Amino acid sequence: MNTDVDRVVAHLDPGPGPGMTEGAHALMREIITAEPAPAPRPARRRRPVLRLALPGVALATAAFVALSWLLPTGPGFGPGPAAALDIREENGYYVVEVKDLYAGPDRYQEQLRGVGLDVTLRLTPSTPSMVGSIFPTSPTDHRYLDEIKTIDQPGACEKMGGCPIGVKVPVGFQGPAEITLGREAAPGEEYANVTSFDALGEPMHCVAFRGRTVAEVRELLAQRGLAVHEFRDTNPYIDEEAASRTSVPDSWYVNGGYLRAPGKANLNVSEQPEESDAGGLRNCAAPQGS
Template sequence: MNTDIDRVVAHLAPDPGPGMTEGAQALMREIITTRPGPQARPARRTRPVLRLALPGVALATAAFVALSWLLPTGLGFGPRPAAALDIRQEDGYYVVEVKDVHADPDRYEEQLRAAGLEVTLRVVPATPSFVGTIIPTSSTEKRYLDEIKTIDQPGECAKLGGCPIGMRIPVDFEGPAQITLGREARAGEQYDIFASIDVLGEPLHCVPFRGRTVAEVRELLARRGLTVHSFTDTNSYIDAADATKTSVPDSWYVNGGHLEEPGKASLVVSEEPEESDAGGLRNCATPQGS
């Protein structure tokens, strides 16, 4: 089975240096999808495809955002909270860094508007390979905003989504724009941005788990402090009622998977083994064993 996530990660491999290749960025833009809202999480996932959760209709302009920090809000009595964002002008760009990834979105917007930026910033839970990933889009033109550049940390990056530490946007950039930033999930939070469990930065990277039984993969996950949250039956994709299962026989075979929430994985399985290219290692150049 060649799932969409396998096609995605095959092109998202980063260069040895910081950041992602142009091909990786192009493919990321292609696979960005919209999730309806916090109450509309689907009852099942038919495929473990990389999904970048971006709000459905949002006005955003480009600010330069990279991690997360705090913004002062309100003029009441008592000490003002630390800034959620660090925004400054530099060489014709707004440079924005997020100081508090858990700040109220209104605090981001207040500080961005004060800087003259029509930007909506959304910070969402992401699996390890996409923590810190910045996704700037235009809700009016439905496109990825190439004008907004990431500032990447120096040196090699061991994450599929790159290792940005900030963003740069031209001071004359005209919005609206929306920026989505991946952050670490808290216990019990479900991921809004996720990738295959074996891509760079994820727990089974370079581990040959595809084609193994559920029992074997449970053991691989347990060694890394993970349990199985749910299963998606490959043969039940067309049947929403039967696609997602809480349990399957340990003798079934695993064809893929992704992290559902911290410490919990969702596996794609089938009753019969399916062909697995590269011996089950689709996202790794150098196998590291189990």
């Protein structure tokens, strides 16, 4: 898997599914070294609890249909007329292709158990850089499962979560395993896997927005088809509940942000600029746009 420092893993919202174990979260924090996505503080209205994310939606290649996902499987197990997965065996590995990205977890489990795999597969709506990334962990001893291999898309990859098109699970794998894959969000669906919107593969990557005013950043977002959804005051001395705001003065300064849903961005802001925002860029070799 891609271990680029820019491969920060985002946070999981427990809403769409059971999510990951606390042990898996701790494991992710040890593995990921880049800056994590800003987590919104709790507020009265419904807010997601952001946790470290795992990747995985399909990237089109000559061998695979767009929005399908490949994972190793056993011999002769086809998808069937209404199957959510296409499972087959190749060279000592199980390979599985996701045929229905929006199926419920139970449908995946039924097929995986049917070929003897003690594997839990979850697909979660993810921001652009998280679509297509995959992260397998053990729910019992909370480790990354090296024996489960990702199949990477050929050529260069310009996404924080990497560009895998599948996973290879050894025949005879005892399990258990949890594999989370990030998929594109359905219309009206909020992201469960998120990261900073200037990470590699995100819309504000290499845009010098940090330390600029809300008015300036609002314009930069609009140029990329994004609108401000909500603000979070990063002043450490204010009440947790008061940190979440629907509006702030245009003269305030932006020090971070992430996508909440397609076309919607949340901004981390402060009344005074932060010294660490000097230059406005992070995780970028050269500025692109202004």
